[in-house]
Amino acid sequence: MAPRTLHDKPRSLPDGAPKDAVMVAFGARLQKELVKRGWGQVDLARAATKYMTDGAISRDTISKYVNAITLPGPERLDAVAKALKLDPLELLPNRGVTAVAGKAPELDMRGVGKDHAWLRINQQVTWEKAMKIVAILKEE
Numbered sequence: 001m002a003p004r005t006l007h008d009k010p011r012s013l014p015d016g017a018p019k020d021a022v023m024v025a026f027g028a029r030l031q032k033e034l035v036k037r038g039w040g041q042v043d044l045a046r047a048a049t050k051y052m053t054d055g056a057i058s059r060d061t062i063s064k065y066v067n068a069i070t071l072p073g074p075e076r077l078d079a080v081a082k083a084l085k086l087d088p089l090e091l092l093p094n095r096g097v098t099a100v101a102g103k104a105p106e107l108d109m110r111g112v113g114k115d116h117a118w119l120r121i122n123q124q125v126t127w128e129k130a131m132k133i134v135a136i137l138k139e140e
Contacts, residue, residue: 022071033084037084044062045058
């Protein structure tokens with residue numbers, strides 16, 4: 001299977017990768033902010049373009065963000081956040097924390113439905129411990 005990029009259309013959750021969950025969460029947060037302000041996608045596109053140093057943000061681009069098709073790059077994320085008078089981390093918590101801190105958190109666990117969780121471990125362990133973890137995960 002080819003590696004996914006941020007610009008690939010996400011699969012439905014919970015079968016998708018955590019990146020998909022980030023895109024869905026970002027889109028939902030962005031939509032919530034639009035509704036809170038009574039803005040349409042074109043309003044956000046116009047407001048965010050004012051903060052771009054090179055180029056513009058179109059309504060189609062905002063639509064791709066809201067519909068979890070893609071995530072903005074750093075400049076566009078900053079422009080969208082400034083237009084909404086928010087910190088970028090409020091819109092993109094997982095990726096934003098990693099980018100700002102310079103490294104991924106050692107453990108990230110989030111609920112997915114009633115009986116499941118996403119678990120991400122970014123920690124150096126011995127091969128023995130890694131194999132035990134994999135064995136536990138394969139028990140399901």
